[in-house]
Amino acid sequence: MSRESILNAVKANKPEALPLPDIDLSVFDEDINLIERFKENIEFVGGRLLELDGLDTLDIEIKALYPEATKIVSCMKESALGTVPVSKDTDPHTLEDIDLTIIKGNYAVAENGAVWVSEDDIIVRALPFITNDLILVVPKNAVNLHMHQVFDAISERERTFGVFISGPSKTADIEQCLVVGAHGAISLTVVLY
Amino acid sequence: MAHAEAAAKFNENEAKVNWHDKALWFVRQKRDKQAHKIQGWEQLRDYASALKANVLSNLDNYLVQFEENAKKNGVTVHWAANAEEHNKIVHSILQKHNAKKIVKSKSMLTEECHLNPFLEANDIEVIDTDLGERIVQLAQEPPSHIVLPAIHKTKEEVDELFQEHLGTKPSGGNPEYLTREARKHLRNKFLQADAAITGVNFAVADTGGFVVCTNEGNADMGAHLAKVHIACMGMEKLIPQEKHLGIFLRLLARSATGQPITTYSSYFNKPEEGKEMHIVIVDNGRTEQLSREDFRRSLHCIRCGACMNTCPIYRRSGGHSYDATIPGPIGSILSPGKDLTKHSSLPFASTLCGSCSDVCPVKINIHEQLYKWRQIIVKDVPQPFVKKNIMKAVGSILAKPKTYDFVGKSTRFMLKNTPKSLINSKINTWGHARDLPEVKGDNFEEWYKKKTEK
Numbered sequence: 087m088s089r090e091s092i093l094n095a096v097k098a099n100k101p102e103a104l105p106l107p108d109i110d111l112s113v114f115d116e117d118i119n120l121i122e123r124f125k126e127n128i129e130f131v132g133g134r135l136l137e138l139d140g141l142d143t144l145d146i147e148i149k150a151l152y153p154e155a156t157k158i159v160s161c162m163k164e165s166a167l168g169t170v171p172v173s174k175d176t177d178p179h180t181l182e183d184i185d186l187t188i189i190k191g192n193y194a195v196a197e198n199g200a201v202w203v204s205e206d207d208i209i210v211r212a213l214p215f216i217t218n219d220l221i222l223v224v225p226k227n228a229v230n231l232h233m234h235q236v237f238d239a240i241s242e243r244e245r246t247f248g249v250f251i252s253g254p255s256k257t258a259d260i261e262q263c264l265v266v267g268a269h270g271a272i273s274l275t276v277v278l279y
Numbered sequence: 280m281a282h283a284e285a286a287a288k289f290n291e292n293e294a295k296v297n298w299h300d301k302a303l304w305f306v307r308q309k310r311d312k313q314a315h316k317i318q319g320w321e322q323l324r325d326y327a328s329a330l331k332a333n334v335l336s337n338l339d340n341y342l343v344q345f346e347e348n349a350k351k352n353g354v355t356v357h358w359a360a361n362a363e364e365h366n367k368i369v370h371s372i373l374q375k376h377n378a379k380k381i382v383k384s385k386s387m388l389t390e391e392c393h394l395n396p397f398l399e400a401n402d403i404e405v406i407d408t409d410l411g412e413r414i415v416q417l418a419q420e421p422p423s424h425i426v427l428p429a430i431h432k433t434k435e436e437v438d439e440l441f442q443e444h445l446g447t448k449p450s451g452g453n454p455e456y457l458t459r460e461a462r463k464h465l466r467n468k469f470l471q472a473d474a475a476i477t478g479v480n481f482a483v484a485d486t487g488g489f490v491v492c493t494n495e496g497n498a499d500m501g502a503h504l505a506k507v508h509i510a511c512m513g514m515e516k517l518i519p520q521e522k523h524l525g526i527f528l529r530l531l532a533r534s535a536t537g538q539p540i541t542t543y544s545s546y547f548n549k550p551e552e553g554k555e556m557h558i559v560i561v562d563n564g565r566t567e568q569l570s571r572e573d574f575r576r577s578l579h580c581i582r583c584g585a586c587m588n589t590c591p592i593y594r595r596s597g598g599h600s601y602d603a604t605i606p607g608p609i610g611s612i613l614s615p616g617k618d619l620t621k622h623s624s625l626p627f628a629s630t631l632c633g634s635c636s637d638v639c640p641v642k643i644n645i646h647e648q649l650y651k652w653r654q655i656i657v658k659d660v661p662q663p664f665v666k667k668n669i670m671k672a673v674g675s676i677l678a679k680p681k682t683y684d685f686v687g688k689s690t691r692f693m694l695k696n697t698p699k700s701l702i703n704s705k706i707n708t709w710g711h712a713r714d715l716p717e718v719k720g721d722n723f724e725e726w727y728k729k730k731t732e733k
């Protein structure tokens with residue numbers, strides 16, 4: 087067990103105590119249209135934004151976007167498109183051939199096009215990654231300017247697993263050519279309502 | 280092999296060097312665009328730097344706090360003093376679960392510890408799942424860049440590799456096709472894996488959680504499918520509080536690739552029902568670096584690679600020329616602390632232009648540390664005879680204005696009137712692969728005099 091020897095060495099070698107900085111978040115303020123900035127960024131990262139006035143037409147819109155999808159998981163009661171039921175006990179390996187997954191996102195971030203989803207929203211952790219296509223449904227009033235606001239908003243949650251998702255999975259590892267669709271979802275649509 | 284010799288090898292293929300140089304500079308330009316797009320970029324850097332300084336000054340307490348919270352979350356925490364212990368710990372966890380097939384997302388720490396060969400020698404299959412890392416793994420090479428591991432490979436080379444190892448059709452190096460094939464190949468590996476290994480981008484002391492950032496989704500595909508998740512972290516990856524993730528996540532991807540954030544920033548706190556999560560905290564020379572007043576700030580590093588993308592030397596010499604896990608400017612201040620003799624040429628692989636320090640998101644004074652390592656190295660490591668004596672001679676010339684004036688005049692005369700064949704001969708190192716500047720006539724002093732006399 088090296089624990090003690092490491093901690094003792096750190097104690098002996100560390101510099102004199104330096105204080106935590108006081109972080110003044112007002113320096114990051116920007117007077118911008120949040121939805122516009124979010125849209126800009128979601129497109130920049132390879133995603134798509136769909137703006138709706140409410141959720142009544144959600145399923146019709148999704149059907150129009152993904153007419154081929156048959157194996158669909160819906161993690162929100164507002165969408166009745168689900169054809170594959172998923173519960174806490176679902177073995178994630180069985181989700182290998184899911185075409186489309188619909189998830190509620192709690193918060194969106196204008197500065198980077200990311201959406202925060204937590205374990206409660208996705209039922210099984212592998213789901214948003216293993217699905218072929220992904221839809222995140224977020225209320226318009228949940229779009230924040232920057233990450234600091236979102237971390238503040240989620241600070242009281244029960245912490246298990248959560249993820250910021252910004253666009254579909256991608257890679258540029260072959261000669262710096264951007265290819266969308268690496269190991270996670272191949273496409274991402276964010277629905278703002 | 281010293282850096283300069285290895286770099287000369289890389290430079291034998293001029294077209295490739297030019298591509299490498301431009302590709303990385305393009306990433307640097309993307310970084311600039313993103314940095315200028317948000318309010319308060321410089322404040323972000325200041326805060327990040329101050330936070331890291333606070334962490335290092337209180338690292339022992341933060342480590343204990345992190346361990347305590349991680350344990351409360353049901354995570355097993357291990358401590359490794361060095362690479363060997365780290366590898367043994369990982370191996371013992373895998374043995375306990377009889378895990379034979381492992382998927383691993385990008386972790387420079389496991390590269391540093393040479394985990395793959397160790398596990399392979401113990402009859403365990405380790406698959407690197409980041410596409411770039413998979414490419415270099417198939418090629419049996421180390422990564423040449425910490426964010427773009429296969430930046431030194433052409434698409435045609437990747438095409439051939441995949442034909443040989445994955446049975447793909449010749450595609451002339453079509454990135455779309457090759458990536459699709461890699462997705463299929465690795466999808467199978469994810470589904471069959473007994474355990475997943477990931478790195479750690481940030482570990483949060485006040486929650487015991489940790490964040491892993493990827494664009495490909497490979498860390499999550501591994502961690503959420505396998506029964507066991509082992510996260511390997513260098514001890515300096517800690518940050519004090521969860522809210523500080525806001526600062527670091529805003530800086531990391533913008534600095535690294537010019538993205539506003541990575542596609543996935545996954546925040547692990549508790550293992551999923553019925554699964555196990557382990558964290559291995561690794562020292563491996565970090566506490567020693569912490570003791571060096573001049574060099575401890577190198578431990579601020581969040582491994583974004585911005586210093587590599589901007590470095591005129593790195594861009595033209597390639598990551599492999601550094602012969603170290605972490606190449607480029609940051610590697611050149613970290614590596615000498617591990618093995619001064621082996622890495623003594625690295626602090627000289629720099630023009631000291633300071634561009635690395637300018638782009639560093641956590642404000643490490645990289646170029647100053649390079650200079651400081653040089654001071655130590657010329658004292659401790661024998662320097663080549665010629666270099667040593669030339670430096671002495673030049674030093675004495677520069678110390679005397681009259682001599683300097685005379686030497687300047689003669690040099691200008693020589694440059695003007697010596698045949699090119701002699702200037703670019705073997706004797707003149709400065710003449711290798713470069714044309715010396717055209718001589719304009721006067722030196723600055725003479726020119727200035729003329730101007731002011733008018």
